[in-house]
Amino acid sequence: MHIPDGFLSAPVAAATGVVAVAAIAVAVKETNKKIGERQVPMMGVLAAFIFAAQMLNFPVAGGTSGHFVGAALAAVLLGPWATVLIMSSVLVVQSLIFQDGGLLALGANITNMGLIAGFSSYYIYKGIDMLFKKGRAATLVGAGVGAWFSVVLASLACAAELSLSGTSPWIIAIPAMGGVHMLIGVGEGLITAAVLSLVMATRADLLKIQIV
Amino acid sequence: MKSKWWIIGLSIALLLAIISPLASKFPDGLDRFAEEYNFTDKAVEPFFTVISDYSFPGITSDTTATIIAGVLGTLILFGLVFGLATLLKSKHEA
Numbered sequence: 001m002h003i004p005d006g007f008l009s010a011p012v013a014a015a016t017g018v019v020a021v022a023a024i025a026v027a028v029k030e031t032n033k034k035i036g037e038r039q040v041p042m043m044g045v046l047a048a049f050i051f052a053a054q055m056l057n058f059p060v061a062g063g064t065s066g067h068f069v070g071a072a073l074a075a076v077l078l079g080p081w082a083t084v085l086i087m088s089s090v091l092v093v094q095s096l097i098f099q100d101g102g103l104l105a106l107g108a109n110i111t112n113m114g115l116i117a118g119f120s121s122y123y124i125y126k127g128i129d130m131l132f133k134k135g136r137a138a139t140l141v142g143a144g145v146g147a148w149f150s151v152v153l154a155s156l157a158c159a160a161e162l163s164l165s166g167t168s169p170w171i172i173a174i175p176a177m178g179g180v181h182m183l184i185g186v187g188e189g190l191i192t193a194a195v196l197s198l199v200m201a202t203r204a205d206l207l208k209i210q211i212v
Numbered sequence: 213m214k215s216k217w218w219i220i221g222l223s224i225a226l227l228l229a230i231i232s233p234l235a236s237k238f239p240d241g242l243d244r245f246a247e248e249y250n251f252t253d254k255a256v257e258p259f260f261t262v263i264s265d266y267s268f269p270g271i272t273s274d275t276t277a278t279i280i281a282g283v284l285g286t287l288i289l290f291g292l293v294f295g296l297a298t299l300l301k302s303k304h305e306a
Binding site: 001002003004005006007028031032035036037039040041042043044045046047048049050051052053055056057058059060062063064065066067085086089090093094096097098099100102103155158167168172173176177180181184202203206 | 216217218221222224225226228229231232234235236237238239240241242244245246248249251254255256258259261262263264265266278281282285286287288289290291292293294296297298300301303
């Protein structure tokens with residue numbers, strides 16, 4: 001879902017750039033307030049894991065692939081603001097060093113895969129977790145469902161940006177992007193739940209170090 | 213049990229980077245959409261390239277080039293974000 005340069009108009013790139021910079025500024029402040037000894041390595045490991053896992057595209061229907069985004073996993077483990085920092089770091093490195101995602105499109109990619117994916121998954125996860133009294137299953141289901149929504153909502157934001165840029169009309173972009181990402185999102189949900197169940201089985205205490 | 217859990221986490225990430233040549237070569241959701249509706253050519257070439265396409269330059273074996281790129285990126289992100297988090301934590305204590 002990494003938007004290359006050329007797909008976005010200057011106003012859309014600039015507007016999403018402002019959103020991303022503002023989000024990062026708040027994320028630095030919020031993370032700074034609450035970060036402790038145990039969150040430091042968790043942030044590093046999540047960034048490394050998300051980068052590596054994003055390389056592993058998995059096939060979905062019709063000659064299309066998808067890849068793990070990771071914002072939901074980070075949001076469940078550390079909260080949405082730390083997630084914005086982690087995802088922004090991943091996206092900046094991918095754009096600057098690996099030419100994956102345009103430099104001018106960085107704001108849009110951070111807005112979609114960091115801010116929107118991180119916050120949507122976090123609140124959906126929290127809602128389901130609370131609704132079902134925070135059991136082990138509720139945590140996994142909440143995280144999985146939140147992860148599905150994170151990918152679908154990020155893809156719809158991406159479609160909206162393409163439409164506003166005049167690259168593809170709404171009537172085509174919304175169903176095309178949303179449709180395929182409803183499939184890719186299933187992979188996101190399963191991977192997120194699987195990683196969390198591994199953490200639960202081995203180091204359940206790490207599920208309780210959320211920053212925000 | 214209190215052995216450094218994050219070393220295990222980082223090892224898992226590195227393992228994923230090492231198996232990354234197994235990734236599906238199909239275009240992803242956005243790329244596929246761009247191909248289907250003929251706007252792929254709207255994409256402009258990157259302003260500069262470092263390790264483009266997750267393939268370390270100058271290596272003849274594609275598999276090796278991808279593994280080196282993946283391992284390098286994984287270590288860069290671990291170092292960068294670990295450093296950033298350390299910085300945020302130290303300012304928090306000061």
